[in-house]
Amino acid sequence: MKKTFALNNTTWYNLSSKSFSPSKFFCLFPKGGMEMDSKEFQALRKKLEKTQKQMGQLLGTSLKAIQSFEQGWRKVPPHVERQILFLQALKRGVSEKARRCWDIRGCPSQTRGACPAWEFNAGHLCWFINGTICQGKAQESWPQKMKVCRKCEVFSGYMKRA
Secondary structure (H helix, E strand, O other): OOOOEEEEOOEEEEOOOOOOOEOOOOOOOOOOOOOOOHHHHHHHHHHOOOOHHHHHHHHOOOHHHHHHHHHOOOOOOHHHHHHHHHHHHHHHOOOOOOOOHHHHHOOOHHHHHHOHHHHOOOOOOHHHOOOOEEOOEEOOOHHHHHHHHOOOHHHHHHHOOO
């Protein structure tokens, strides 16, 4: 059963339930969103327990850039978005019980063999690896890839709170 979520302030609701009660899910990206926004950037920085200065050092950028991302004065560039998501994934760790993307998505063996996530045994980080074969083809850019990934249960499952 596919679940649909909608944002009301900062609470996500499960629209597939009859009671329309708040869900335990925390989604970092609005449904259909294309880019990380200032609130999402700031939320991830706080989850990583880093100051703005520490975040700048981790991401190889200036304190002013971090402040600009959080204030919404500058868009979060794809390479910064990618790195902060990867840091969050590393901090969270990988559970022994974590299902791999090819199992969740039911990829046929021919597709698996051509996919970098399979090649590098990184089914839990498929969203981080360029060239993965999702929806029948590899996406051409990070924004296109993340548009697909944000709608995928592998990514959303990995980013939700335990």
